[in-house]
Amino acid sequence: MTSRVLQLDLHDAEGDGVYRVVPDDPATLTDDAARAGLRLLRVDLGECADHPDTLHCLSHAFELPVPVDDWQALAASLRDLGWIPAPGYVLLLDHADVLRAQAPHVFQALREQLATVTRDWHARGVPFFVFMTFPDNETLDAAIDA
Template sequence: MYRVDLAKVTDKEGFLEAISKAMDFPDWFGHNWDALADCLTDLSWMGADGYVIILDHADGFAQASPTDFATALSVLQDASDTWREDGVPLWTLVGTASDGLDWLQDIE
C-alpha cells in the first residue's frame, strides 16, 4: 500500500513528484505521463501480490488542475487494467473531503 499525500499538489509536476517519492520510483523515472505509465506497469522493484495506491487530499489538485488530475487518473486506470490482465490487483483510492465528491462524477 502506498499513500500519496496531495495536500500541497496543484499541478502535474507536483503530482509526479509526490507519487514518485511515495512509491519510491527508480532513478530512471522521467517525470512525465509516459514515465509514470512505465513505472506503474513495471513495479519490478517492489514485487507484490497486489497494490493499493491512496491519493490523499486529492481535492486541491483536482480543483487547481482538473485536466492534469483527469490524466493522472487515466494513467492509473490504464495501469490497473494492464495488471488485471495478469491477475494482479492494482487499486487506486481517491481521498477527498466528504463534501468534495461531486467533481469525481464529472471525470470521464
C-alpha cells in the same frame, strides 16, 4: 480479505480500479491492505499544484528507480514495480479534491493514467486498487465503515 470500504475483495483483481472514498476511510483501507498482504503506497496530493509536483510525489511514493517527467513514463514505471514486489498494490491518494481544484487538467491526466495502469495489472490478475479521498458530499459511491 474483503475491505469494509466499498465491500471490495482486495485479493481479487476483478474488483480493482480507481475509486472515490471519504476522508474517514483511509484508516480502514490501510488495515485491510495490510491484512490482505498488499503493498500500500500513500500519497498526499494536497501539495501538488501542477504536473511536475504530481509526478514527483508519485515517483517518491513508488520509489521509482528512474525519475519520470511525463505521464507515459510514469505509467510505464507503474506497470512494472519489480523493485517493490508484492502480491498486489493499494494506492491511497489523499486530498484528491485539492489537486482537482488546483490543477483540473493534471487531475484528469492522473486519473486516466491510473485507470490504464489498473487495467494492465488486472489483465495479469494482480490486484491494483486506487483510492482517492474526496469530501463526503462528493463521494456518492463510497460505503462508510460504521
